[in-house]
Amino acid sequence: MGEKVLMKGNEAIAEAAILAGCRHFFGYPITPQNEIPEYMSRRMPEVGGVFLQAESEVAGSNMVYGAACAGARVMTTSSSPGISLMQEAISYMAGAELPCVLVNIVRGGPGLGGIQGSQADYFQATKGGGHGDYRLIVLAPASVQELMDLTITAFDLADMYRIPVMILGDAILGQMMEPVIPGRRGKADLPPKTWATVGAKMRPKNVITSLSLDPAKLEQHNFDLGKKYNKIADEQVRYKTYMTDDAETLLVAYGTCARISQAAVDMARERGLRVGLFRPVSLWPFPYEALQLAAEESLRVLTVEMSLGQMVEDVRLAILGSKPVRFYGRTGGMTPTPREVLEEIERIVEEGI
Amino acid sequence: MKKVFGRPEALTDVPTHYCPGCTHGIIHRLIAEVIDELGVCEKTIGISPVGCAVLAYDYFNCDFVEASHGRAPAVATGIKRTLPDSVVFCYQGDGDLASIGAAEIVHAATRGEKITVIFVNNAIYGMTGGQMAPTTLPGQRTTTSPRGRDVESAGHPIRVAELLSSLSGVAYISRVSATSPANVTKAKRAVRKAFETQIEGKGFSLVEFLSTCPINWGMSPLEAMKWIDDKMSLYYPLGDYTRVPEVG
Numbered sequence: 258m259g260e261k262v263l264m265k266g267n268e269a270i271a272e273a274a275i276l277a278g279c280r281h282f283f284g285y286p287i288t289p290q291n292e293i294p295e296y297m298s299r300r301m302p303e304v305g306g307v308f309l310q311a312e313s314e315v316a317g318s319n320m321v322y323g324a325a326c327a328g329a330r331v332m333t334t335s336s337s338p339g340i341s342l343m344q345e346a347i348s349y350m351a352g353a354e355l356p357c358v359l360v361n362i363v364r365g366g367p368g369l370g371g372i373q374g375s376q377a378d379y380f381q382a383t384k385g386g387g388h389g390d391y392r393l394i395v396l397a398p399a400s401v402q403e404l405m406d407l408t409i410t411a412f413d414l415a416d417m418y419r420i421p422v423m424i425l426g427d428a429i430l431g432q433m434m435e436p437v438i439p440g441r442r443g444k445a446d447l448p449p450k451t452w453a454t455v456g457a458k459m460r461p462k463n464v465i466t467s468l469s470l471d472p473a474k475l476e477q478h479n480f481d482l483g484k485k486y487n488k489i490a491d492e493q494v495r496y497k498t499y500m501t502d503d504a505e506t507l508l509v510a511y512g513t514c515a516r517i518s519q520a521a522v523d524m525a526r527e528r529g530l531r532v533g534l535f536r537p538v539s540l541w542p543f544p545y546e547a548l549q550l551a552a553e554e555s556l557r558v559l560t561v562e563m564s565l566g567q568m569v570e571d572v573r574l575a576i577l578g579s580k581p582v583r584f585y586g587r588t589g590g591m592t593p594t595p596r597e598v599l600e601e602i603e604r605i606v607e608e609g610i
Numbered sequence: 611m612k613k614v615f616g617r618p619e620a621l622t623d624v625p626t627h628y629c630p631g632c633t634h635g636i637i638h639r640l641i642a643e644v645i646d647e648l649g650v651c652e653k654t655i656g657i658s659p660v661g662c663a664v665l666a667y668d669y670f671n672c673d674f675v676e677a678s679h680g681r682a683p684a685v686a687t688g689i690k691r692t693l694p695d696s697v698v699f700c701y702q703g704d705g706d707l708a709s710i711g712a713a714e715i716v717h718a719a720t721r722g723e724k725i726t727v728i729f730v731n732n733a734i735y736g737m738t739g740g741q742m743a744p745t746t747l748p749g750q751r752t753t754t755s756p757r758g759r760d761v762e763s764a765g766h767p768i769r770v771a772e773l774l775s776s777l778s779g780v781a782y783i784s785r786v787s788a789t790s791p792a793n794v795t796k797a798k799r800a801v802r803k804a805f806e807t808q809i810e811g812k813g814f815s816l817v818e819f820l821s822t823c824p825i826n827w828g829m830s831p832l833e834a835m836k837w838i839d840d841k842m843s844l845y846y847p848l849g850d851y852t853r854v855p856e857v858g
Contacts, residue, residue: 311717313713315684315713315714316681319677319678320687322677322685322688323687323689326675327693327696455693456655457673458652464667464673465674465675
């Protein structure tokens, strides 16, 4: 185990990428994630890697596409409006089955929005922000340590399944400082990148494209992608629970809201209320079955998000109407306090929902 | 019997989908001949555009990547920065390069990316059926400029070679055509020089081809060749465009 160091969330993501063997970073400045490109511009030359500030998120994400084609471990990072601009390349990378890591340090929207933390990009991240039938693996860290660990994991998952993986953080996680034990690249058994376009030496040429003019072939490609997504859904569900065993009120929250909700659980327990927290760590694949099981003994479910209510739709799909699912959210860059969440818990307990 | 002419090894043995009288086929062949002559097929990665040449990867024998519309120079940047010893070329049309991809080509050029861009300018959107391009000539009729391009409302055509030649990262730019055997010979020299510029690590290189689109221009192949010589090359003069000298 390494020594603990104090790191900012954004820097932890950047260093995690280096630790994971990422040597190619393309990005464009946008608040609140600028520490990542700044860190990379310093760090990449030290490790013999490539840092390039692109002319736009559109170009940066297409540079990622190119580097991924050439077999690199590659990453780009941005925040909400920039991620919207990347949707073209993300759809192409999903279609061409290219591994890469994307980081969204979410800020309030829509439009130019604001620069404070938000969770309003859940739909975009998990339901396919670009065109076509595709999925990203979406991981939602809730601490600086998890930003580090899940970023390293993201590179392995990307290579394992040939899929873009997104880390969905927010301005609060990106900006806060916490002690971190630097992670280490695991010994994942990863497939060789025989498909990469690195020059057709001693083999037939490789072509990387998402174009398929024959609809029957394109349908088959989509079926194959679907099989892959089903396999990921079987193998890569991640979640954490906190005091759920006897919970009458089950909170469901991810990322920053999970931290806030956990504090609210502690406050509620002090008042004798049986409250627990279910925290999805993989937002896609969403832990439907695990949540259904966790909610089995509870009377009610309360989803807490920094949005108008996005993940709550998946929570309802998991609960399938078997008990009431309530929503509490702040949005536009506003953050719920543990006390606000506690008050909402008390309200719904009192109402007997 | 001595074989004096054949298919370059860098081209596949399949018929292309290009229309009769279109010079995409000649341009493909020139690139393939240069790849063969330089002996770099095994380390060449091509990038095809969105447009008529989207399927270029079917016709070349090297590794190929299909880029989204206009982004070939960004994709090429990602590849070349990962594989600095490779030879990377983009094949782009006028809509792809000069309209939707204007930012990507300008920035790849000004960064001096060590890539080669083959820019095929036929003054029209071919694949989508003959709409106005950023390089459509003033007064030229297209399906979206049915009364002829009115520069007052539609703006002026972009001279890409001249525009990019003002950027310091550019090492070689030339504008050529394939309208006669003499022009084809000159064009091949330019393509070869562009690839050599990349291989020697000098910086960004681009060859702009004035190319035909007889179908969408509503001309016979011969008329189309003549239109390039008589009309297009007046607005887009052929020749080398040396970059401006470094200042300071």
